[in-house]
Amino acid sequence: EAGVVQSPRYKIIEKKQPVAFWCNPISGHNTLYWYLQNLGQGPELLIRYENEEAVDDSQLPKDRFSAERLKGVDSTLKIQPAELGDSAVYLCASSPGPGGPYNEQFFGPGTRLTVL
Amino acid sequence: TQLLEQSPQFLSIQEGENLTVYCNSSSVFSSLQWYRQEPGEGPVLLVTVVTGGEVKKLKRLTFQFGDARKDSSLHITAAQPGDTGLYLCADNTDKLIFGTGTRLQVFP
Numbered sequence: 001e002a003g004v005v006q007s008p009r010y011k012i013i014e015k016k017q018p019v020a021f022w023c024n025p026i027s028g029h030n031t032l033y034w035y036l037q038n039l040g041q042g043p044e045l046l047i048r049y050e051n052e053e054a055v056d057d058s059q060l061p062k063d064r065f066s067a068e069r070l071k072g073v074d075s076t077l078k079i080q081p082a083e084l085g086d087s088a089v090y091l092c093a094s095s096p097g098p099g100g101p102y103n104e105q106f107f108g109p110g111t112r113l114t115v116l
Numbered sequence: 117t118q119l120l121e122q123s124p125q126f127l128s129i130q131e132g133e134n135l136t137v138y139c140n141s142s143s144v145f146s147s148l149q150w151y152r153q154e155p156g157e158g159p160v161l162l163v164t165v166v167t168g169g170e171v172k173k174l175k176r177l178t179f180q181f182g183d184a185r186k187d188s189s190l191h192i193t194a195a196q197p198g199d200t201g202l203y204l205c206a207d208n209t210d211k212l213i214f215g216t217g218t219r220l221q222v223f224p
Binding site: 004033040041042043044045048056091093102103104105106107108109110 | 120147156161164206215216219
């Protein structure tokens, strides 16, 4: 079974440019998450989807970040315009159902963004 | 806001040594998960603990959940180079809140 797929794996852009990341979750997983991970730290949740509905976007900086999951399958995270401080790894994860003690999230390899 | 502090932040040891990593929370865990993340990859779940005082073993890894469910430890016996990575604890309610991480390097 294929895992969570993310692309691109690496992206280098200049500040003020737009950038987009794509994620395809594990087949059949209704819940999709986007995380931001700074170097040497734990991931921080940006947004969580249940099917196509964003049920938790409280940590998403909505002035420059946006996300969509139009058909409840794959998802895109966008930053416009990018700032130097956005340099980080952006992780996508999916799970069969909503959160809870026995819910396991499966993570993709991430997209490493460098903003120059 | 819940804070999960892990210690030590960095650990560099020789193959065959034992080590313990700690995770402490400012509030009671709903349930606690431990993850390992290798360079260039996403975190991978190692274990979930729910009950205070619970102990789980996964080969050379032993996970312990504090009685008050505010702390946890991960003990690795006879570490191997393949154990190298970033170890993360996380509180799992409806979303994961990760700890600060412990970066482990095991040298042959």
